[in-house]
């Protein structure tokens with residue numbers, strides 16, 4: 076029998092990244108009784124975990140959350156640390172109730188609300204917003220296990236700077252923005268190879284002196300929904316390379332390969348039959364989403380959340396910040412505000428009035444605290 080301190084809130088937001096903060100802004104404005112639970116010990120954790128030299132592919136003009144512009148020259152491409160600082164300042168400026176060191180272990184339905192379980196306490200809430208990010212669990216392909224211990228391997232989330240990687244020939248696996256950018260940084264000091272599993276459409280960062288996102292925003296393409304023809308087309312092509320491309324990589328002396336299909340000892344083999352002996356491998360091979368801790372039947376057979384613009388079939392349970400949640404912009408700094416505003420309206424509309432509001436039943440194993 077556990078003795079859990081259980082508190083009550085109208086709304087619990089799980090995740091204190093840009094998505095959690097963006098809806099927090101609206102909830103605070105509505106005067107909603109809510110909290111934001113963040114697993115990490117410091118704000119903007121996801122950004123702080125990315126490599127040191129990372130620069131955004133969106134210019135500052137397109138990096139703002141609702142109510143507060145991204146500071147400085149709007150045409151520049153901010154660094155990782157500038158984003159972390161902006162998000163930290165944002166939470167402070169609007170006095171958002173972010174509880175750090177608060178990993179949610181389970182969410183389950185109880186009566187007409189939810190229990191949100193942490194290690195040391197629980198919340199009961201009528202409504203819960205899951206804002207735990209589109210890039211959660213680093214994915215490394217199983218062939219990594221076939222490399223011997225002499226090869227230094229890391230996922231891109233562990234890569235910080237060229238000093239993270241041993242001298243000698245390095246292979247970066249993954250032909251997305253992350254793979255290209257890390258390969259380019261490493262190419263200044265060593266021999267770098269890049270394995271590209273599937274080609275992504277390269278787009279220039281600036282066109283006729285303007286940021287790419289100016290065109291996507293002005294033409295409305297960034298807000299085309301998943302249901303629209305253009306949206307469906309773009310989604311099929313999902314990932315686009317912004318600013319990087321194979322020609323530019325070759326100019327940096329990076330040697331390009333096809334998909335890495337096998338490994339043995341210190342050798343990686345590629346789809347075209349070529350082999351490469353390596354000292355280090357960086358797996359820029361993406362992420363998987365893990366929602367296994369949400370014990371509510373809103374997932375399809377593949378574990379993907381089923382929702383309509385973030386609204387699930389379980390009353391009061393929402394997702395925010397997912398890739399293509401509604402549009403291409405849904406998981407981007409400058410556009411997550413659209414879905415956040417939409418969901419905040421849904422939350423407000425579902426809030427019972429004081430007169431109609433029965434107390435949330437408290438489990439027998441818990442005692443209430445506020």
Ligand SMILES: Cc1cc2nc3c(=O)[nH]c(=O)nc-3n(C[C@H](O)[C@H](O)[C@H](O)COP(=O)(O)OP(=O)(O)OC[C@H]3O[C@@H](n4cnc5c(N)ncnc54)[C@H](O)[C@@H]3O)c2cc1C
Nearest residue numbers: 090092093094114121131132133178179207208396407408
């Ligand atoms: C390398 C890279 C570069 C990017 N560059 C850009 C860019 O230039 N411009 C742009 O607009 N977008 C960019 N993005 C996309 C997007 O803006 C980021 O991924 C952003 O971090 C997503 O914000 P989020 O709030 O949805 O998720 P996250 O930032 O991942 O925040 C989710 C938070 O939830 C917390 N959490 C997770 N599980 C739990 C739990 N069970 N309990 C409590 N807390 C939990 C995590 O600790 C985390 O802090 C980039 C993404 C990557 C990976």
